[in-house]
Amino acid sequence: MSIKKISKEQPKIFEFNSKNLEISKKIIENYPKGKQQSAVMALLYLAQRQNDNWIPLAAIKYVGKFLNIPYIKVYEIATFYSMYNLAPVGKYFLQVCTTTPCMIRGAYDLVEICKNKISKNQGELSKDGICSWTEVECLGACVNAPMTQINDDYYEDLDKEKFEKIIDQILNNKKPKPGSYRGRKNSEPENGRKTLTEFKNA
Amino acid sequence: MLKLKVNDTDVEIEEGLTVLQACEKAGFEIPRFCYHEKLSIAGNCRMCLVEMEKSPKPIASCAMPATDGMIIKTNTPLVEKARKGVMEFLLANHPLDCPVCDQGGECDLQDQSMFYGIDKSRFRENKRHVPDKYMGPLIKTQMTRCIHCTRCIRFATEIAGVTELGAIGRGENMEITTYLEKSMESELSGNVIDLCPVGALTSKPYVFEARPWELKKTETIDVMDAVGSNIRVDTYGWEVKRILPRINEDINDEWISDKTRYSCDGLKNQRIDTPYIKENGKFKKTTWQIAYQKIVEKIKQTEPDKIAGLTGDLTNMETLYAVKEFFNTTIKSKNLDSRSDFYYINNENRQNYIFNVSINGIEDSDLIVLIGTNPRYEATILNLKIRQAYLKNKTEIYSLSNLGDLTYPYEIISGNTETIKNIIENKNDLSNKIINAKKPLIILGQSVLKIKSGKYVFEELKNFLTNKNKINKEWNSLNIISNNASTVGSYDLNIINSNNEKNITLERIKNNEFEILFLFGQDDLKFNKNNEFIIYIGSHGDKGAEMADVILPGAAYTEQDGYYTNLEGRIQKAYQASYPPGESKEDWVIVNELSNLLKRKKLYKNKSELIDLMFNYLKNNIKNNDSNYLESIFFNEKISVEDIDYYYSNVVSRSSRTMSECRNQKMKIQVTGTEG
Numbered sequence: 001m002s003i004k005k006i007s008k009e010q011p012k013i014f015e016f017n018s019k020n021l022e023i024s025k026k027i028i029e030n031y032p033k034g035k036q037q038s039a040v041m042a043l044l045y046l047a048q049r050q051n052d053n054w055i056p057l058a059a060i061k062y063v064g065k066f067l068n069i070p071y072i073k074v075y076e077i078a079t080f081y082s083m084y085n086l087a088p089v090g091k092y093f094l095q096v097c098t099t100t101p102c103m104i105r106g107a108y109d110l111v112e113i114c115k116n117k118i119s120k121n122q123g124e125l126s127k128d129g130i131c132s133w134t135e136v137e138c139l140g141a142c143v144n145a146p147m148t149q150i151n152d153d154y155y156e157d158l159d160k161e162k163f164e165k166i167i168d169q170i171l172n173n174k175k176p177k178p179g180s181y182r183g184r185k186n187s188e189p190e191n192g193r194k195t196l197t198e199f200k201n202a
Numbered sequence: 203m204l205k206l207k208v209n210d211t212d213v214e215i216e217e218g219l220t221v222l223q224a225c226e227k228a229g230f231e232i233p234r235f236c237y238h239e240k241l242s243i244a245g246n247c248r249m250c251l252v253e254m255e256k257s258p259k260p261i262a263s264c265a266m267p268a269t270d271g272m273i274i275k276t277n278t279p280l281v282e283k284a285r286k287g288v289m290e291f292l293l294a295n296h297p298l299d300c301p302v303c304d305q306g307g308e309c310d311l312q313d314q315s316m317f318y319g320i321d322k323s324r325f326r327e328n329k330r331h332v333p334d335k336y337m338g339p340l341i342k343t344q345m346t347r348c349i350h351c352t353r354c355i356r357f358a359t360e361i362a363g364v365t366e367l368g369a370i371g372r373g374e375n376m377e378i379t380t381y382l383e384k385s386m387e388s389e390l391s392g393n394v395i396d397l398c399p400v401g402a403l404t405s406k407p408y409v410f411e412a413r414p415w416e417l418k419k420t421e422t423i424d425v426m427d428a429v430g431s432n433i434r435v436d437t438y439g440w441e442v443k444r445i446l447p448r449i450n451e452d453i454n455d456e457w458i459s460d461k462t463r464y465s466c467d468g469l470k471n472q473r474i475d476t477p478y479i480k481e482n483g484k485f486k487k488t489t490w491q492i493a494y495q496k497i498v499e500k501i502k503q504t505e506p507d508k509i510a511g512l513t514g515d516l517t518n519m520e521t522l523y524a525v526k527e528f529f530n531t532t533i534k535s536k537n538l539d540s541r542s543d544f545y546y547i548n549n550e551n552r553q554n555y556i557f558n559v560s561i562n563g564i565e566d567s568d569l570i571v572l573i574g575t576n577p578r579y580e581a582t583i584l585n586l587k588i589r590q591a592y593l594k595n596k597t598e599i600y601s602l603s604n605l606g607d608l609t610y611p612y613e614i615i616s617g618n619t620e621t622i623k624n625i626i627e628n629k630n631d632l633s634n635k636i637i638n639a640k641k642p643l644i645i646l647g648q649s650v651l652k653i654k655s656g657k658y659v660f661e662e663l664k665n666f667l668t669n670k671n672k673i674n675k676e677w678n679s680l681n682i683i684s685n686n687a688s689t690v691g692s693y694d695l696n697i698i699n700s701n702n703e704k705n706i707t708l709e710r711i712k713n714n715e716f717e718i719l720f721l722f723g724q725d726d727l728k729f730n731k732n733n734e735f736i737i738y739i740g741s742h743g744d745k746g747a748e749m750a751d752v753i754l755p756g757a758a759y760t761e762q763d764g765y766y767t768n769l770e771g772r773i774q775k776a777y778q779a780s781y782p783p784g785e786s787k788e789d790w791v792i793v794n795e796l797s798n799l800l801k802r803k804k805l806y807k808n809k810s811e812l813i814d815l816m817f818n819y820l821k822n823n824i825k826n827n828d829s830n831y832l833e834s835i836f837f838n839e840k841i842s843v844e845d846i847d848y849y850y851s852n853v854v855s856r857s858s859r860t861m862s863e864c865r866n867q868k869m870k871i872q873v874t875g876t877e878g
Contacts, residue, residue: 004371057382070365072381079370 004079005123006057007087014058016066020046024066037069044078053093053151054085082136090125092170094118094133095149101142110146110163111135117167131170143187144180153178156187208274221263221274222250230276233285233314235292235399236351237264240455242360247292247351249314251284252276260284282318289318292349294325295374296400303347305401307414311349332377338385339863340392340460341403348402350376354394361457362388363589363609378402385867388609389582389848392463396446396456407464407860408444412436420779421448423766424462425516425687425759426855429561429583430768431458435466435760435779442466442760442780452562453768459582460864461848461855466760468858472742474755475784485753490785493752498799500718500735501533510537510707510716513697514723514740515686515852518764518776520809521789522688522695523816525722527805532797537716539699539707540692542726545648546656546703547693550827554660555693556771557584558678559643565591569639571632572601573622573659574841575647575683578608579848581769584683585609600632603843617841619655626666637670642679649844651682657703658834659841665831684769686852687759691767694820721746722789723756725853739792741782742853755786758854762788763809765816 016024024043031038040063047059055078064074078084085093096114098107114133118126122134141147144156148163155166155178162181169176184190203214206221208228215224220243222232235247245265252263255273260281263274275281293315300306332345350369355378358367364387366380380386386394395405417436424431424445431454434446445466447458477493478485501509511529513522522540529538541547548554559567564587577585585608591597592610599612602621615621615632624630636642644667650659664673664680672679684690692698699707710716714732721727723740731749738750741758760779767773782788787795790812798804806812849865850856 070381072366072368075381076368076370080372 004082004084004086007054009088011051011056011058014047014051014056014062016046016062017050020050028067037067040067040069040074040077041081043067044074044084048084052088052091054088087123088125088132090130090132091173092131092150092175094131094167094170095136095139096133097137097139097141097145097147097149098135099138099142102138102145102147105145106159107146109160110148110158113160113163113167117164117171126171128171130173131167141187144184150176150178156180157182157184204268204270206268206270206272206274209276215268219268221252221254221261221266221268221272224268224272225252225263225274225276232263232276233318234264235310235314235349236353238353238356238397240361241353241356241397244352244356247349248288249285249292249318251281251288253278253281285318286320289315290320290324293319293323295330295346296349297329297346299347303344303401304342304404304409305347305398309401310399330374335377335379336383336385337380337403338391339860339867340406340464341386341395342406342409344402344404345377346402347400348378349400350378351399352378353397353399354378354403357394357397358386358388358391360593361586362390362393363586364388367394387868389459389461389578390457390586392460393447393457405444407467412438412443417443418779420760420777422760422779423774423776424458425766425776426459426461426465426852427581427583428684428687428689428769429453429581430687430766430772430774431462431583432774433458433462437760437780440780440783442469452560453772454583457583457586461582461851461861464860464864465855465858467860468742468854468856469758469760469780471859472744472853472857473758473783473786474741474743474747474753475786476755477785478747478750478753480751490754493754494796494799497737497752497796501800504717506533506535507537508715508717509533509535509720510711510718511535511539511720511722512542512707512711512724512727513538513540513688513692514721514725514746515542515688516759516854517688517692517723517789518759518762518766519688519691519695519773520764520812520816521722521793522692522697523819524790524793524805524812525720526695526697527815528793528797532800532805536699537707537710538697539705540688540697541705541708542724542728543648543652544705544708546651546660547698547700548660548703548832549693549696549698549700549825552694552771552825553673553678553680554664555682555684556690557645557681557683557769559641559681560770560772561587564588564643565594567591567639567641567643568595568597569635569642570597570599571636571642571644572599572603572605572612573644573646574602574650574653574843575645576603576605576608576843576846577645577647577683578605579846580647580683580685584769598635602841605843618838619653619659619836619841620838622659622663622841623836626662633666636667636672636679639672641677642667642672643681644679645681645683647683647843648685650841652844653839653841654837655835655839657832658836661832661834682769685846687766687768690769690771691765691773694767694771694823694825695816696823721750723853739789740853741786742857744853744856746853754792755782755784756789756792757782757786762790765813 027042028036028039043063048055060074064071096110118133125132147156157180166176206224208225211228213228232250234250236244245262250263251260253275254261334343355367359365369376395403420435424433432448432450434448436444445463447456449456477488479488589610601612603617604614625633667673712729719734719736721738725744725746736750737752738747739754740756747753761782763778764776794805849861855861
């Protein structure tokens, strides 16, 4: 993972809306007096939510001023964590897991499809601007590999055809059904096994 | 005391030290990159690995607190293998550009790879490339070389007090940068260059100038401000290539301000290397003989009382003493002063014009009040010590004026002389605080001594503090920040011509009462020239030389030995690192030769005689009169701190291209107001 690109087009002003302002005050109250800086990650996430899932520089400054932290410190945090986006992402933001278990089960096929259908490079918007994708490290759903996260939902047990269908739906601005695409409930064993001793060579 | 064993050597150390410090004490050097005595511990370079008994893995000695009975080994095969492994990882992404790197020859990574490096690389992948960052006109970056020790970040945050440097990204892709690549807004930024163990941060003005082994190194004293930082001047032939700090725990630790470090290119520009005479409004080159002749003729035609002299801000004490003798015995004129402005000075007692508690004493104080001074620009190193005192003891700090960012928080109380009157008359909250504080520290700047009630402020405060027993043998709470390297030295040598606390010489100069005016390196004089015959003796063609009729070329502070007394009254010797350019001479020689021509008798046979006489004078004129209470008049006026043009405060820095760049940079920031 290389260093995150910062968008060249930046809005000039960022401010929390009244709802987020209230939430942020509550978050700050969670911390002891004088330690309000600890709220920085939560506030950055709040800012990201408010601003179409990405954090502009104006928001970094705003959060810095809000918590009385030097800008560079907020900037360090925003660049460190991969869940903060520093450039605009699509309405549908795909995070394709490419860590070992997913990779073995064919994650790079999914990446190929993203490259063909969405945009040539990760972090770029699709032609109609509705969708973007990125490779990420393990999202913790290895049992259901390969998988992809689209916005807040996991799409699991994928293969080429199923993934292509999902992307076609997204590109038509329809939200596909989340969960396993092989009909499993969460990460239950396939073919209804309940214990490991039932079958040999399970 | 803790007892440890390092490589079978027993060592006893105080509690709270680390294993690395214990090993140092036992005499075993530990290689390191990220650890630095004056900075917090990071423990991220892993170069200082040592073996500890009962530990399955080697430990990072810089981050491990030493405990009683530890058995440490620093020279086992395991340790060497571990360090070799660390070094291999550091070198995996480090470019092999030592031949074109400015750090070459004084690079920690280069030195340590001689011991722990492997001769060939097993790293087959592409090396990481990092785009260079802009950090202002002083710091050149070559970020591919960075090994992520974070010393620069820790320095900026902890010592300089400007949180502007940071590390963005993570892992291999971590990059050191300022926020959006703005230039670093600190007067101490140059120190990150010394701290950088590799060539990632190097000096921009010094780029590709010289190799460290080609330079002649002279340990000397800085004169850019009155602090008297200890420095090392590196010269190549005549040219001063760079200035580095020298460790002195009592004054500057191991930091110097950017003005100290980067003014050195001003020693090459605007130099006067031959005598000049003004004819029909234009300067003409001439010889020493003709110039001397003209001066001697003029002096012989003039009454002694019509001759005056002003000494300058960078003049060393030998020259000051020679000039004093020259005026006393050769010319027989009393009109000599060192002040180019109307500063109030009570020189009955030395305590009245020095920083009594000493620079290190700031840390003991429990209350600091700044009156008419901005220590950040007037004495950068002193400001750093105030910051350290604040960090250590959370000292309360008050200022009578709004000084902007001082790198530590302070409270502003109204900036009028009325406030001081109230404090003295017990009508202000601050008076109680001063009375209750054990060791209050009142710092007066030159700006407040210049105003009409300068005398009132000083004398009444002194009286108030004496009555409250805040001025005693252990602690003198009234302290003065001098602005110039020569100030305290001049006062010690009594180069003051006061009557009723007025600067008569300057007053008479401004009234155009003199016929001949000597300016010994004095460039801050503001007056309207009438018919005076002005003789300028100095090193740079600046404001003083501009209005002169005869210019005699003198030497700069790196070109002659000289004593300077810093603001806390500590006398230090500056050593000659280079020699005066062209036909110019050391300042005291010029005075001596003039005296010879006027009276056919030299003042001194040689310099050692001059130095002996000077020290004799200082010894016989110790000022410790316990002066009586002096009456003074109160004026209600505003105490404003004079805006110091930090990068342009003396002839050397004014001639320096680097300083001009810094100044432009700063102005640009102020004008566009990009803050916020």
